[in-house]
Amino acid sequence: MAASESYPDDLLYHPEHDWARIDGDEAVLGVTWYAQDALGELVHYEPPSVGATVAKDNSYGEVESVKAVSDLISPLSGEVLEVNEKVVDAPETVNEDPYGDGWLIRIRLTSPGEQDQLLSLGEYRKVLDEA
């Protein structure tokens, strides 16, 4: 079952419809409800390798639906600590729970100051209004 539309207020957002949940010098990344809805049911997740570096505003992986491919854009720079294998095995987890079980990677931040450039929920909602 696809999740209902929601945008938690404890996350930071990137205008390409990605979110970050920051915990100290680490962050968990994923895509927003809007992103999974635009793509449709996900059927493939191509994750980065653990240990790889990801750079803010650059692609760190791909997700695919039956019809479409999308790059995953990292909201922050860091090193990949963990890949959500549950999503590799069952990509539809992202549709079912985009902010919980459907997280994509966990990273160690290499430029923690970058988070100041991310969007609050209110700012992200303005992006959605224009989408």
Add this chain to the structure above:
Amino acid sequence: MYPADRCGLASPAVQTLRRTPLFEQHVALGARLVPFAGWEMPVQYEGVISEHRAVRTDAGVFDVSHMGELEVEGPTARDLLQSTLSKDVDKLSPGQAQYTLLTNEDGGIVDDLMLYRLDEHRYLIVANASNKDAVFRWLKERELRGSDVRDVSDDYALLAVQGPHAIAKLGLPAAPAFTWDMNELDGVEVMVNRTGYTGEDGVELACMSEDAERLWAAVLARDITPCGLGARDTLRLEVCYPLHGNDIGPQWDAISSGLGWVCALDTEFTGVERLREIKAAGPEQKLVPFAMTDKAIPRQGMSVEGGGEVTSGTMSPMLEVGIGMAYVPAAAASAGTELVIDVRGKPRRAEVKKKPLYRVL
């Protein structure tokens, strides 16, 4: 996320898109609408995968009113069609239908068509939406004294009702594939064609455009799932039916495209000489179905190592692996051959399979 436009279904809408008589119904059902061949069409309602499975296990309905309808009528209609279409028109009796090709001088495919013989001197052609005007012009330019070609696309709506329970749910009598008959559904007069594009049992229902809403309501009232073009594409690819513009087209001859069985090489039609030569020499490349052995989804335009190109690709909802079709050198075309596909810079293995990739029980 970057805009998901690499697979072509999210191109920006243009103002001139046409709408079928059922457009309001699609909107009311919450369909996601996309531009397709100049039409604003539903790509999905609930989701491609659930709609796909509804057709494989139960019954689904597709609005395919965007497709073109041409009538060819007159005492020489047969002659016009025999000299332009690849199959033997004389094998077609009134009440029957043929899958056939309109070929160019090189044996390339201008369009693939369904041809219905309505009566002794009257035929109906159903053409792909994007090729309808080209097919009409092609036939019009070759009209004979005593054959009249008319574009009647705007007069008709077309619904495909497909799936193992489609016939029973519609309450239709059993009938052989590739036949048609007149019937009625909740008072709507319909031409019931035993044809389809999913590999499943089912029908394509043609009615007058003004009756389209009543026919759509009659079908939905029988607990048949509305399905969009997304599922139509995954369904046809699982059973290896080619899509014109992807897998077949004027640049590929019918033999290389695996459609030699649709070409009556003992009849005379445009391009037949070339097709006989290719048949005799053997094609240099062939269109083959394949399934991924690595975890990846092939897409149109990806290259095959050693020469070749993917023409269609998706994730198979039934097989749950990436599947597709590709032109490969003839030496690499036999079932079991390993292919390596360039998936956005990453080599991913696949295996050539026999048709169909998914076998309908």
